[in-house]
Amino acid sequence: xxxxxxxxxxxxxxxxxxxxxxxxxxxxxxxxxxxxxxxxxxxxxxxxxxxxxxxxxxxxxxxxxxxxxxxxxxxxxxxxxxxxxxxxxxxxxxxxxxxxxxxxxxxxxxxxxxxxxxxxxxxxxxxxxxxxxxxxxxxxxxxxxxxxxxxxxxxxxxxxxxxxxxxxxxxxxxxxxxxxxxxxxxxxxxxxxxxxxxxxxxxxxxxxxxxxxxxxxxxxxxxxxxxxxxxxxxxxxxxxxxxxxxxxxxxxxxxxxxxxxxxxxxxxxxxxxxxxxxxxxxxxxxxxxxxxxxxxxxxxxxxxxxxxxxxxxxxxxxxxxxxxxxxxxxxxxxxxxxxxxxxxxxxxxxxxxxxxxxxxxxxxxxxxxxxxxxxxxxxxxxxxxxxxxxxxxxxxxxxxxxxxxxxxxxxxxxxxxxxxxxxxxxxxxxxxxxxxxxxxxxxxxxxxxxxxxxxxxxxxxxxxxxxxxxxxxxxxxxxxxxxxxxxxxxxxxxxxxxxxxxxxxxxxxxxxxxxxxxxxxxxxxxxxxxxxxxxxxxxxxxxxxxxxxxxxxxxxxxxxxxxxxxxxxxxxxxxxxxxxxxxxxxxxxxxxxxxxxxxxxxxxxxxxxxxxxxxxxxxxxxxxxxxxxxxxxxxxxxxxxxxxxxxxxxxxxxxxxxxxxxxxxxxxxxxxxxxxxxxxxxxxxxxxxxxxxxxxxxxxxxxxxxxxxxxxxxxxxxxxxxxxxxxxxxxxxxxxxxxxxxxxxxxxxxxxxxxx
Numbered sequence: 001x002x003x004x005x006x007x008x009x010x011x012x013x014x015x016x017x018x019x020x021x022x023x024x025x026x027x028x029x030x031x032x033x034x035x036x037x038x039x040x041x042x043x044x045x046x047x048x049x050x051x052x053x054x055x056x057x058x059x060x061x062x063x064x065x066x067x068x069x070x071x072x073x074x075x076x077x078x079x080x081x082x083x084x085x086x087x088x089x090x091x092x093x094x095x096x097x098x099x100x101x102x103x104x105x106x107x108x109x110x111x112x113x114x115x116x117x118x119x120x121x122x123x124x125x126x127x128x129x130x131x132x133x134x135x136x137x138x139x140x141x142x143x144x145x146x147x148x149x150x151x152x153x154x155x156x157x158x159x160x161x162x163x164x165x166x167x168x169x170x171x172x173x174x175x176x177x178x179x180x181x182x183x184x185x186x187x188x189x190x191x192x193x194x195x196x197x198x199x200x201x202x203x204x205x206x207x208x209x210x211x212x213x214x215x216x217x218x219x220x221x222x223x224x225x226x227x228x229x230x231x232x233x234x235x236x237x238x239x240x241x242x243x244x245x246x247x248x249x250x251x252x253x254x255x256x257x258x259x260x261x262x263x264x265x266x267x268x269x270x271x272x273x274x275x276x277x278x279x280x281x282x283x284x285x286x287x288x289x290x291x292x293x294x295x296x297x298x299x300x301x302x303x304x305x306x307x308x309x310x311x312x313x314x315x316x317x318x319x320x321x322x323x324x325x326x327x328x329x330x331x332x333x334x335x336x337x338x339x340x341x342x343x344x345x346x347x348x349x350x351x352x353x354x355x356x357x358x359x360x361x362x363x364x365x366x367x368x369x370x371x372x373x374x375x376x377x378x379x380x381x382x383x384x385x386x387x388x389x390x391x392x393x394x395x396x397x398x399x400x401x402x403x404x405x406x407x408x409x410x411x412x413x414x415x416x417x418x419x420x421x422x423x424x425x426x427x428x429x430x431x432x433x434x435x436x437x438x439x440x441x442x443x444x445x446x447x448x449x450x451x452x453x454x455x456x457x458x459x460x461x462x463x464x465x466x467x468x469x470x471x472x473x474x475x476x477x478x479x480x481x482x483x484x485x486x487x488x489x490x491x492x493x494x495x496x497x498x499x500x501x502x503x504x505x506x507x508x509x510x511x512x513x514x515x516x517x518x519x520x521x522x523x524x525x526x527x528x529x530x531x532x533x534x535x536x537x538x539x540x541x542x543x544x545x546x547x548x549x550x551x552x553x554x555x556x557x558x559x560x561x562x563x564x565x566x567x568x569x570x571x572x573x574x575x576x577x578x579x580x581x582x583x584x585x586x587x588x589x590x591x592x593x594x595x596x597x598x599x600x601x602x603x604x605x606x607x608x609x610x611x612x613x614x615x616x617x618x619x620x621x622x623x624x625x626x627x628x629x630x631x632x633x634x635x636x637x638x639x640x641x642x643x644x645x646x647x648x649x650x651x652x653x654x655x656x657x658x659x660x661x662x663x664x665x666x667x668x669x670x671x672x673x674x675x676x677x678x679x680x681x682x683x684x685x686x687x688x689x690x691x692x693x694x695x696x697x698x699x700x701x702x703x704x705x706x707x708x709x710x711x712x713x714x715x716x717x718x719x720x721x722x723x724x725x726x727x728x729x730x731x732x733x734x735x736x737x738x739x740x741x742x743x744x745x746x747x748x749x750x751x752x753x754x755x756x
Contacts, residue, residue: 555612
């Protein structure tokens with residue numbers, strides 16, 4: 001992830017000093033000579049000196065935000081087979097028939113929600129003569145789904161695939177002053193697009209995929225302006241020993257100048273507390289226009305490990321320097337030092353066997369659709385953390401940076417996936433689809449592989465992978481991933497494996513672990529089949545770790561939404577218990593966090609609506625199943641009781657017991673803490689505080705207070721907190737004295753509450 005604030009800092013500094021130059025000098029010279037004017041002139045002199053110092057060096061690449069002030073309209077003519085989008089470029093009157101929008105934006109929300117075809121976006125922007133003569137690129141974090149882009153009437157390129165970032169060199173199309181951008185985006189699927197027609201569903205009469213097409217510029221847009229050279233990406237890898245981490249940074253650089261260059265590379269790793277942890281230098285010679293790479297090695301002593309729900313994040317900065325040592329570009333990526341292994345049918349994080357749980361989440365809401373803001377993402381991932389999510393896919397398509405960043409910080413593991421969903425063998429054999437899948441997977445790996453939250457890559461969902469054509473697709477995609485990101489596991493989500501008649505799928509020999517979509521009670525068969533199926537899996541794939549990539553209860557299997565959530569809760573409870581009893585199941589992911597818009601799996605008679613499948617609805621209102629899932633997935637149980645005195649409670653005691661290794665979920669609880677608050681009957685706070693809590697083993701804690709009278713009643717709220725401050729467990733306890741002359745309780749009476 002490029003650090004835009006670092007790139008812009010130098011430009012802001014120079015701009016501020018120039019303001020001093022032009023604004024302060026007239027003020028200084030207007031003052032009368034003497035004690036006021038002389039210090040002002042001296043202050044101005046030093047400002048000018050600083051201005052000269054900051055403008056003599058080459059500047060790093062600059063990012064200029066373009067999210068605001070776009071105009072948008074749909075084009076009904078695009079539904080014609082003879083449609084040519086280029087014909088619209090010379091028609092300014094047609095372009096003016098548009099409305100003002102900001103991006104991220106999708107026309108799936110609003111007056112054009114039913115339109116599927118080509119939508120147009122227009123924007124003007126100004127460039128100074130200085131910037132107009134540098135290397136300028138137009139960047140899109142994602143446009144759904146197929147785009148064509150013009151700048152000042154010149155076609156500058158486009159992109160296929162709606163979830164990954166791309167950049168277009170527009171240096172030859174721009175000029176100083178006003179410039180115009182036009183973007184045509186087609187959101188329609190095809191037989192060989194990703195996502196595309198779900199041809200496995202051909203017999204149902206509907207080949208739509210199971211989430212809403214969200215045409216538009218669905219993520220951020222910006223200009224990047226640089227000169228001399230650009231850092232395209234850094235690919236980080238590490239090897240850990242007991243007292244050090246060897247980090248290899250493979251830096252990819254493009255020479256954007258007209259002459260051969262020899263660049264300097266400076267790589268710096270910063271520890272989680274911000275202190276410099278390591279630094280190393282490298283050099284790279286490139287011919288004009290050439291792209292090349294150089295690996296720079298760092299050694300970090302006494303590394304702090306990224307762990308489940310206890311994320312320690314390093315920051316790795318690479319600077320590109322010209323021959324005089326001036327910075328041309330800079331890029332910063334968050335990075336976590338951890339090891340992940342799959343062996344003996346177990347998942348190991350930093351050498352410790354773990355079993356994890358979580359929920360999937362679509363990028364979808366009634367107010368934003370796929371064009372999510374960071375606020376929506378933060379809300380949902382805070383909620384997923386509160387639901388004790390430690391593993392998620394997160395859904396069927398590449399995610400924005402904000403999702404990966406949130407998972408990194410929370411200590412969640414992800415299995416990102418490309419949207420090859422419910423595709424037939426004929427599609428998986430199609431060279432066009434394979435090319436589209438390879439392109440999207442390559443782009444996803446390029447932008448996301450440094451994130452410590454990425455556990456593995458998934459190459460499809462519920463497609464005909466067990467056919468000869470499907471097996472060829474799986475092998476081709478796995479070979480690509482092994483080449484691009486060696487060492488990271490590869491799998492795909494499969495539904496056939498849980499549907500009767502159960503049969504061995506030889507394609508499972510090709511993946512590093514099995515992902516099974518298991519909807520017992522609905523699509524997969526009877527609820528009573530789950531235990532026999534797990535026995536079958538154990539015997540049929542005796543060397544394979546299994547992750548339940550989906551389970552849950554779709555609403556239309558019940559009479560109404562209220563009944564569906566009761567059925568969902570019962571299904572959740574029974575299936576999760578069955579999965580816990582199968583030790584080769586390393587994780588279980590519930591489908592899904594929220595209801596999401598679709599044309600499939602709806603109530604009878606509906607063709608467009610929100611799938612009733614979540615523990616919250618589309619507005620994020622919690623259903624009863626939310627609390628059940630939250631309680632089931634606490635990794636620590638608590639027993640609390642009052643410590644009684646003659647005036648009522650005078651303290652409390654706690655026993656906190658982490659789930660034993662092998663439970664579902666179970667993982668090391670590192671750096672946790674305790675927070676409590678005791679309130680008397682009149683609202684007076686009797687006691688409150690925080691303390692660290694060592695949960696490497698069962699932990700006890702006792703707290704007492706004096707001088708506060710709780711004889712009329714007391715309420716204790718106790719929270720066990722992760723290092724990020726997320727509630728991992730806890731309890732509430734009430735003391736209510738008996739009335740009518742009876743003694744409240746004898747001293748030292750113990751009234752425990754145990755959770756979960």
